[in-house]
Amino acid sequence: METSNTQTTAVDGVADTKTSDNLITDEINSLHELALRGSWNTILEKVSAARSFSQLRYPHEHLVYLAFNAVALSKLRRYSDALDDIESSLENLDNSSYRYESYPNVYPNRTGSMIPFSLRWLQALLPSFLGRRPDSLDRLYLLLQFVRARIDEGCNGEVWRRRESFVLSTIISHHSNQKEFGVCFSLVKEMLKKDMGNLSLISKLGYVQLQFGDLEGAKLSFQKVEGLMKEKEENLSVEVRNLVGRNKALIYMVGKDYVSAVREYDECIERDGSDVVAINNKALCLMYLRDLSDSIKVLENSLERVPTVALNETLIVNLCSMYELAYVNHTDIKKTLSNWIARLAPDDFDPSCTRI
Template identity: 55%
Template structure:
């Protein structure tokens, strides 16, 4: 989860028009010297989350609470957000739900900056992190209540779109961009749930609406292409992927150049994979890995293609090498599960060959 997308609070509405047009990273307009000025030792929490050290996060939060190290209201919310996230990652869903139940309604006045004028002079709006709203929506699914998760996600989408509408009227460009990203994030979350239930028509409508709003968003176009593949619309998928290539050629994209090029290569590889041209797919994934060794999607899919080519030994080597060289990126459930499957297949083949030899 990307913590830079958290809503630590709405922008100061007392800013003059000139400051509103400046970037948040502008040292002349940024009131925060470092990220730790935003919240007590948040950089440490971010680092632990990046490393996947979820138990360490729980220990740190427990210690901070016991020693009363959190002084401001928003700090308690941010630490609670990390606590719920860590519990969720550790599959302690009931405990995560109980932690969320300690909160009042997110729109309660106690979560507004203006309720504490001495602590937050001239600040207004909600201090609830956006990530906390999203986890609150997603958690029921982990407890077996898919309907509740979808209801909450659609409510969250309405909330985001209303905020986006307001920010567009205020012409606060930086904030508009952030809320657009959040809109895309929530729509992708919703489409993932519909996709897992094979509700492809709903997914397609959601993604087309998102793409129509921003035709230069390569990630939304890619997701649309993936959904079209699920429909069996190979030509439609190719067209979506071609639009991304055109964005790359025109230099009209928001991603950095390496990520954009890798996205194009991965999309090409996916088309090859669907056509069972695994060798060409491996070639595309190799380009991605050569360009960015931390591209875990390319690493995982390359191993998958090698498995389809019945080259189990090299497939295992690809994953083991990634786990050794980039453990922070590669140590996730998808990679580990595929590695376990491959090792099991090798053992099965060895047993089968041994039995065949004895016969």
């Protein structure tokens, strides 16, 4: 029932280009706003209308709308439809017809691929949701090669480094789900060779070490994160401070020192009241301490304070489990919660997590 930091994916509507010109229309910007609100059904309607009425004028617009459509379908768990839409719309992703220089009259002085990165990522990821894990892993490793080639070519370094980290994190998650922790360990170490001071990466190494039972190794990794943090004490963000706090709390949780873990999570929540990982794990620690009443209050209060952030399916699953342990009439309480969620949740929220 424990939750962890997860990386969410927004639509990357900006094509892979070597210029900074912005050809994204106001309508496409509105799709970005809808995506941020989780209005995925509305996005599908807008894309369908644009396609039906031939509103898309430029090649890149067709690709960006395809990306929004595929992301929306994926968020709504229509994985087969999303992959079919991508594969029926695109030929080989390296086809010259998807490059700006193939249309010099439309895109003067622009070079590179106009395919949004999100399309490449979804084309690699979606087979895993359809029982085709080997296909997905093959495509993810090919995508990693593609990203590294862009880095070697001198493309926007910061953007492509983030994409490299993102793809590697996705690959690590795949291997972790299959309990292939040795592969995960090697991949994280490989990433650290390029960025030895990356606190998130060192923390990720500690998480992997915990998964295959290397508690002492995890402690050393987390201590290294804390040491690096102290070296940069003056310029530390709340996010970094909470990363260190959650690492310390996790070690306490593994050692079943739930009181100390609660203390660390309290400090994280005080710094950032929307830290869902700290909120959820604090509630779990209280439950392990047999304080179900306070555990429930922690989760309910977070829903009242920051509902758009706290509407996290893992958190709701945990809250409903606690209701089942604490109350005889838990079905009625869960129905009330479910009705409240229905009014506020984004389109992709899974209502079955309340288990009514």
